[in-house]
Amino acid sequence: MSPDPRSLEGTGLSEAWVDDLVERTLAEDLAGGAVLPGAPDLAVSCDVTSAATVPPAQLGTADLVARAGGVVAGLPVAARVFTRLAPGATLTAGAADGDRVARGDVLLTVRGPVRALLAAERSALNIASRASGIATATRAWAxxxxxxxxxxxxxxxxxxxxxxxxxxxxxxxxxxxxxxxxxxxxxxxxxxxxxxxxxxxxxxxxxxxxxxxxxxxxxxxxxxxxxxxxxxxxxxxxxxxxxxxxxxxxxxxxxxxxxxxxxxxxxxxxxxxxxxxxxxxxxxxxxxxxxxxxxxxxxxxx
The missing domain is CATH 3.20.20.70 (Aldolase class I)
Known part of the structure; x- marks a missing residue:
């Protein structure tokens, strides 16, 4: 069995801290109090564009892709953003934190309800892009x-x-x-x-x-x-x-x-x-x- 892309083992990040970060990050996009445990439909419905253009039952697959070369970090946290809104989503790791990646590399693949994937997109990208930028700069110094x-x-x-x-x-x-x-x-x-x-x-x-x-x-x-x-x-x-x-x-x-x-x-x-x-x-x-x-x-x- 492949490792869980959401696993925090070895990161030094606590489950409670990551859960709180995910909630706070999603709340910035999804009207704050709408992001409530056990209410993913309510949270997703706050993405008015996706709610208007995507049928509720539509499933899809999304790839988190590098648009530039660097060192990745924060992938387990980004993965948890997706499963917060789509608890039944399946995730496949394409890279691990600390890996050097090239433009076009797939870092994470997620399959689940399209509305949820799109609602989670920017929050997941903000976390992984920020962490990966720091990892990339640090690698240059190291x-x-x-x-x-x-x-x-x-x-x-x-x-x-x-x-x-x-x-x-x-x-x-x-x-x-x-x-x-x-x-x-x-x-x-x-x-x-x-x-x-x-x-x-x-x-x-x-x-x-x-x-x-x-x-x-x-x-x-x-x-x-x-x-x-x-x-x-x-x-x-x-x-x-x-x-x-x-x-x-x-x-x-x-x-x-x-x-x-x-x-x-x-x-x-x-x-x-x-x-x-x-x-x-x-x-x-x-x-x-x-x-x-x-x-x-x-x-x-x-």
Whole structure:
């Protein structure tokens, strides 16, 4: 038996979160409160065009197709959009999240009531196109630093309400996640230092109140990096440093703290930065500026 294209196994996405995302996404198209459990006909009827042009009992098959090459992500979530409105639909996977695909490749095939497929079309495409665009951009960065030992990270610069999906898409593209929120890593930045009085005081305060949380300190110069390590930082966020400065920091504190380059990074300099010896490159643009991957739904009637 082929795997269920709706399965979230291995994605790190919770069933409850995905169900909520699907409901919220469909509600944007289907008059909000009309998307109710157990009332798929009511939901579909809110698609006035399909209700007017498609007979209620008409069945069809639709292919989710790549209109451009890239890396796909979010297919299980998109699949659940279709089965939310057409619970009896049959789905066949043509690709899996993380796959490289070419223009014209069929990523998912769905058979069910045509009204439901068309009502779900844009919501499914929005989710998969957004996630796949992030995965595609991340893969370009991961390819650029391949072999250097450095890892590409995302940041918290995500679309409100979509962070789990967008960070999952980064993983699909070969990157890794930094902190998921404000709770899992203590990030001591300049404003925290100003409030606490010094880097050492800020780190000590975190250690006292959250002893199990890793501590990262932002540094703008090699001297600040040395100070942060002396204060007990586990990680350093090396902000807007030149490759020469990054190499200097690696020589001064490498091995005593993990080093993350950030700020103004572009794909054209990714390999040069990675070659300085830093452990990570964090790139906010992965989630805040990646263009979507162009996907479409092609209906085959009958």
């Amino acid at each position: 390819d650029a630093v391949e072999g250097t030992g450095a890892v590409v990270l995302d940041t918290r610069k995500t679309t409100p309400g979509l962070r789990p999906l967008e960070k999952y898409a980064v993983r699909c593209g070969g990157g890794s996640n930094k902190r998921m929120g404000l709770y899992d890593v203590a990030m001591v930045k300049d404003n925290h230092v100003a409030a606490a009085g010094s880097v050492a005081a800020a780190v000590a305060a975190v250690r006292e109140r959250a002893p199990r949380v890793p501590v990262q300190v932002e540094a703008d110069t090699p001297a600040q990096a040395v100070e942060a390590v002396a204060a007990g930082a586990d990680f350093l966020l090396l902000d807007n440093m030149t490759p020469a400065q990054l190499r200097e920091v690696v020589g001064l504190v490498g091995g005593r703290a993990e080093l993350e380059a950030t700020g103004g990074l572009t794909l054209s300099v990714a390999r040069e930065v990675a070659a300085t010896g830093v452990d990570f490159l964090s790139v906010g643009a992965l989630t805040h500026s990646s263009p979507i991957l162009d996907l479409a739904l092609d209906l085959r009637a009958g």
